[in-house]
Amino acid sequence: MTAEDLQPYQRIVRDVKDQIRLGRLKVNDKLPSTRELADHYGVAPGTVQRALAELRTEGVVYSHQGRGSFVRESALDAVADPTSQAIKRLEETVAELTERLERLEAGQNERR
Template sequence: MTAEDLQPYQRIVQDVKDQVRLGRLQGNDKLPSTRELADHYGVAPGTVQRALAELRTKGVIYSHQGRGSFIRESAIDVVADPTAQAIKRLEEQVAGLTERLERLEASSDLKG
């Protein structure tokens, strides 16, 4: 499915998710206002509201009345592809194993 096949609100959702995936948007970053997003994407404010509602439902953003919408801290986990998530888990496991190995080596140096 190409971007042209998506509804306008779906293109906004995909763009925000892509920006999170690429690190351009991070946890607690504030999104532009509805009006600014509507101008940027060339759509009606209602279309932006629909996109924001979907992003909230998917757990990518949270909103505060009168303050705006913000990227969730956990958004990268929501938008990451399964391969990236598996790599992240492996990196965490390797880091844990490295730490354990360093402790074992340090304790054997003390005994030796």
């Protein structure tokens, strides 16, 4: 789906997720204000509010009244593509297996 096929709020959602995925936005970073985002994307503030609501629903951001919206700690999991998620699971499995192997080898060395 191209950017032209998306609703304006969906473009904002996708862009924020991409910025998180690329590391431009990190956990607890504050997003620009609604007004700044509206100006940046050339949309009405209500469109930005709809995008922020979607991002909150998906667990990507959290908001504090009067303070703004911030990147949630679980955002990386929420924005990860399936390939990245699979790689992360494989890395975790390899780390667990390595730890188990080291424990087994240490146990055998103690018996010698």
